[in-house]
Amino acid sequence: MTGDQGSPVRTSNRGNNPRPGLEINHGLKFGTGGGLGLALQQLGRAYFRHVARLCAKAALKVRLAPTLGRSRSLVFLLVLLLAVSVAKSDEPVGSIQELRGTAQVFRAAKTIAAAVGILVMLGDRIETLADSELTLILRGGTRLTLGEDSTIIIDRHLVATHIQTSIRLLLGKLRSWVNDTGGAGGVNFEIHTPNGVAAARGTDFEVEFIEGKPCPADPSCLRYTTVGVYQGVVVVANPTSPAGSLPVTVTAGYQTTIPCESPPTPSARWGAEELRAPGYH
C-alpha cells in the first residue's frame, strides 16, 4: 500500500494519533454480519498475530544452537514481515468526511457512533439510519455517499499501482465518485449487492439495493438492484442468475435494474419511467 498525497484521509503514519482504531480491530468479527469470508480473513489475521508473538518470544528467550545462528536473523525477518503484514491490513481505508443525521460503524464486537473525522477500517460495517447521509473519502480519493437506511461493508481497498476496491452494499443507496487518477495501473472498483455486481473505471454512479418493494421491471420480484450512471461507464451483472447473466454496459444518463435472480435489464434512460403525460393533460 502506498500513502497518497493530496488525499484527505489521515493514514497511520500521519497526524497525532499513531494508530487510531488499531486496538479495537483485534477481535474477530463473527456476528457483525461480515460474512464467512470476512470472518475467515480475520481469523487468519489473529492467527498471524499469535504466531508473530510466539516467534518473537522464542527468538528472544530461547537459546538457539550455534548452527541455527544464521536462522535467527531469518526468524527476525519473518517476524518483521508478519508484523508489517498485520499492521498493513489494519490501516484505515478512509475516513468520514460528512455526516447528516445518525450513522453507526460496527467494528469487531463494538459499535461506534459515526462522526466526522472517524477513520474507517477494512471490514467495518457502516449503517445509516432514516433521514441520514454519510460521506466517506477512501484512500486514493474515491468518494462514497451512503443514503438513508443503508448498509455497506468495505471488503477490500488496495492503493498501489493498481487501485482495487470492493464494497458490499447490503441495503439502501450508495453513490460513488471513483478517482481514477490514484493508481498508474488503473482502478478496479466494484460494488456488490446481494444480487448484482457493478464494476466501474473512473466514474460517478449510484447503486441501490431495495428489499420488500415491487421491482418496476418485474413487480413479482421484491428485491432488486438499480444502477444509474452520472459519468463514465459501469458494467453490471448478476452473478446469482441461474441462466447466466450477460453483463450490461451502462453509460452516463442511463440505468439498469436487476430483479431478483434475473439478468440486468437493458440500459434505459434514467428517470424516463417517472414520466407520464405532459402536465397540461
Added chain:
Amino acid sequence: MNLAELEMHRRSRSGSVLFRLCALIVLLALGCCRAHAGTGGEFFTLQQPGHLGLTAFASGFGSDTYATTGAGFQLEQSVTRYVGLVGRVSAFQVYQGKGYNSPFVTESTGVRTYERFEGGVDLKPASGVSLVVLGGRDVGNSNAPVIEGDFSSWLFQYRPYPVNLSFSSTHFFENAVTSNQIDLRAVVYGTARWLLLLGGGGAVWGGGTVGKPNGQGGPDVGLFLREHHTSIDLQSGYGSSHLYGLLSVSVGLGWDE
C-alpha cells in the same frame, strides 16, 4: 339548438362516452387478469408495502381567443401492483373566450373560476403503461359532473430514444363537450440529471355546445429534471383558437408506507 335539444344531446352523448369508458376499463381489467393468470392471481394481491404518490401541477394556456390557467394536486395510493386509487383536486380560471378545455356553455367575457374534484383508478397493466379513469364534479361557475381518462405508455423503452404516447379524454357534462388531447414525444437527449423531450401534439374537441370538431396542434418541448422530479412542458401551435401557447409544470413526490 334550444335547451331541451341540448339536454337530450348531452344525455345521449354522455351515455355514449360512459359506455366507451366502461368498455375500455373492462377490456384492460380482462387483459390484466389474463396476463397475470399464470402468476397465481397477483392482480388481486395487495401491494405491500404500499406507495403514496403526490403530484402537484400548474398550467396556463394563452391565445387571442381563449385564456385559462389551472393548478392542483393528485394523490395516488397503490392498492395492488396493477391498480391504484387516485384523487385529484384542481382549480381553474377562464379569463376569456372558449377553448379546448372549457366546460362553459357560453364564451367568457370576465374571469370565471371553478374547482374540480375527481376520484378514480389508475390501471397499470404493464411496465410503463398507465390508464387513469376519473369521475367527479365541477363546483363554482361550472357546476356539473365530469369524467376523464388519461392514458400514457412508453414505446422503445430500452432504446436510445424512447417514445412516450399520451392521450387524455375529458367529457364536460356542463356543455356536453368532449375534449381529447394527444401527444407523442421522444427523449432526444438526456443526462443523469435531466431529459429533453421533443415531439408533437394537440387537441380535438367537439360535440355539445361546440358542435363540429375543433382542433389545434403543434410541436412539444419537454424538460424533466430527474433529481427534482419536475416536468416542464411547452406546446405552441395553431388551430381553432388561433396561435396559442401552452405551458405546464408538474412535480411528483412519493412515499413508501
